[in-house]
Amino acid sequence: MTRSPLVPDAARIGRTALTVADLDATTAFYRDVVGLSVLSETETMATLGVDGTPLLVLRRDEDAPPRTDDRAGLFHNAFRVPSRAALGAALERIRDRSELTGASDHDVSEALYLVDPEGNGVEIYADRPQEEWPRAVDGTISMGTAPLDLDDLLSASDGAAAAPPGTTVGHVHLEATSLPASRAFYADTLGLRVQSESSSALFLAAGDYHHHLGVNVWNGRARPAGGRGVAWVEFLLPDAESLAAVRRGLAAADVSVTDRDEGFEVSDPSGVAVRFRLA
Template identity: 70%
Template sequence: MTRTAAVPDAARIGRTALRVADLGATTAFYRDVVGLTVQSKGEATATLGAGGTPLLVLEGDEEAPLRSRDGTGLFHNAFRLPSRGALGGALDRIRDRWTLDGASDHLVSEALYLADPEGNGVEVYWDKPREEWPRADDGTVRMDTLPLDPEAVAAGSDGAPEAPPGTTVGHVHLEVSSIDATRAFYVDTLGFDVQFESGSVLFLAAGDYHHHIGANTWNGRSQPADGRGLAWFEIVLPDEAALSSLRRGLADADVAVTELDDGVEVADPDGIRVRLRAE
């Protein structure tokens, strides 16, 4: 299929938003454990970030139902730290205030895994230098999942109480109902490149990154995204020209578009809301 649009190489993940029942407890987790700074907080919403950059929006809704057992949506939000020392600082906070679920060396990155108070997956990681990333014969980035020694990470901790400036949402990993349908939307319609695909998992990137969007069908999810969990995530484009080009591509593909004050919103095949805006 010919692509109808092309996400520029400089595109990145911006904010992600979670619909949560307990706004207070969830805000405290992302502040005290992940290390984000509360930038604004009202009765129904909170925005957290790092270095003045907003990264996470929490939408409080005490009446929101639990995500259904078969519902698609978030596998994890992945917060990328700028150094291994910052990852050590994150590990300190997790050990002091929460529970670490896992730690992995992915060849291109080192990652810590945990879940927030409402069961949303969280990855905290740092990228190794790009010149160290292994590559396949076709030039795509090669990844793996190997054990990571938490003690080695802890030994290099910067001891900081919060995530430093330069922290971003490196990628969003989704639970989807169909790898084929996900590929058709994000690759053929939006224009992401496939970095890795193997049956039940798909990694997509803009430019030469290892992945900005991950998708898997490991848990057999089959129903549209609903209830608590991921409300939307944001793809940030480098300029208005790139946003206009993507708008035209979406129109050519007959994708329904909702206009927002600072961009547009579309829904992927599982009803996951994707926002697009210019830098």
């Protein structure tokens, strides 16, 4: 086990990137339904975010094959909004312009689920106050799943047409080929804290958050990630020394590192690219 975590407590998820076939339709979905703003756009790429902060990169590759049922990859991107009023407004947009596929009360948060035009899972959620999160004696977090009262949530809506400032990618949930291998990489090597786990899923965090990363093997993915879908997931680190320390630790663990976008990138055991850069 790592004696001290490589990834510091102040780390958080930055951007995620998706490879898509239909850039226009996918961009419109994340703009009109999720409520992100288009920050930049070319014929082959779009960057969306909130209040000038990029959260999602969409890359057009019409030659990339569709993700097959046996490949690892994205379970969902989870956009965290800063209030229940904003979550209610998201529900209104989903009902007007898309289709809700699920809604749950997880004790730590209230969450809405849907699917983008390329088949990528999307969660939009609002956290409950941290002092209300159920915890075990060892400090880990217990997350339940109960039906969400949608009428009550709608009554809280502020009617906003877009996601408000303070919206982030709160967490990313991946489908893996091996849970033990994922645990070894994310918990033992990177030092993310396991906040909750079962025989088929892990929920990990930097610091005391309920989770920045979910990993599951619910659907029996046997082949590494590839084709359309998740291109990379990014962790933001608070300072240059933290970034250098993660790089040194990965090198010491014989993990291959590639320079990328003012930081670097590695592949997790399921072939998902994970990037690190300064916040």
